[in-house]
Amino acid sequence: MDERNALIDIRKSYGKKEVLKGVTLPLGKGQALALAGPNGSGKSTLLRLLAGVIPSGGGEFRWRGEDLLVNRALARKLVAYVPQGTPLIDELTAWDNLRLWYDRQSLEQSLSEGMLRQLGVGDFLKTTAGKLSGGMRKRLSIGCAMSGQPEILLLDEPTAALDLVCKQALLDAFDLFRRQGGLILIATHDLLELSCCDRVLLLSHGTLSPYDYDGDARRLAQVLEQA
Template identity: 35%
Template sequence: MAADIRKSYGELNAVDGVSFTVAEGEFFGILGPNGAGKTTTLEIVEGLRQADSGHVTLLGENPWPRNPALLPRIGVQLQASSFFEKLTAKEQLLTFGSLYGVGDTTAMEMLELVGLGDKADVREDRLSGGQRQRLSIACALVHDPDVVFLDEPTAALDPQARRNLWDVLREIQARGKTIVYTTHYLDEAEILCDRVAIMDRGRILAMDSPATLVRGLDAPTQVVLQRGAISTEQARAINGVEHAYEDDVSLTISTRKPAPVLSALAERGTLDGLQVRTATLEDVFLHLTGREYRA
């Protein structure tokens, strides 16, 4: 639980009154643009950084000052992971496991969990980016923690590696672990998270399940037809159509009553190539944080 935590650097309010509670076994995501305060928030909760004010309770304990009683119960994967030089994947994991008194068998089981059993004897610096990320997560999990913190675990991965890592994260949660993570990938958060908190400029702007946040946006459904299927004027005349516009490729219809609109299009025989696009978590994110790019 985080209650009104704050952290400033000079005039920058990196974390500005953030509060949230994560339930046991929950997959909780913290989303936000660059500089939103996600990583700082996570570091305060983990006990890696001291808040200026506010209160954090982690598994019934105060994580700051660094609490040795919590260390065996939490696993942390940082944005940038460092490994011991010239060690294989197996040796890396055995080394991390030895810090917690974990036996070799358990460490190897974790290597299998993240899909690196066949890479056990490969040096860490010869693994792909996705494999290194999975090894990093295995190191965070090797001592069987109750809560796992993952800071942008799929950043810079190719689509296939990201999807493979999703399976790992699902398996971790299926084992009863609580997962708190940050990400830039809205499609990922919508699929994986039970609840998300959307942050910007150090504050939480919205927090709920992805489906509830999308419903609350009350965004229109977009029906996309091939250009020339019907005219823009015909589309605008259909009952329930709020807006219709055409570009060089397609005709897009906006409606909050998709059923009668689709029925009318079916009667006109214009369903070939039709696409229906409902609102997503990305729409909620952009609605709350704006569309301006921030490096």
């Protein structure tokens, strides 16, 4: 395993309950990895831990040889985290929300030829965030997260409650990010998201195991039930 890019023995407990019991996973550029598992298995906890929202109970998150759980300054530059909700300020316009994360120059550049253009955020810049549809809010949230040219994208059920058209648009944007050499770690129940990923990993009883997803949703459901 290339230990320059890997999750090594990640642990997390809440009191006596051990949620993550030594999660180890090799990582690589240009990969899309899906985290599947029953509700409460620790998928969101793992993403929050990797993003730095919650402290870890041990282990390393190595990228380019650096432990991002220790080197938070580097982690802020390299890691983009998109939580389950939409972290927006509803009273401000889409433009103002983006300006919270981007400086003017990089914002205009991204709108004209970068990820924001791919996400189609330019169509509703002057609309107040509170008035946007679910799909637009999600696109805007992801656009906000993508400021600063991250290399790792942590997504927690990014297309939940979106229609197929919106889902596909987002997945296309993620695919672009991956093809540009980025790493995507996506916690999901969605079959479409699973099918777009290179590898599916099952998180169960605090440990990670590979799963060969062949598109058979029923078999996956049975496996999750037994997990």
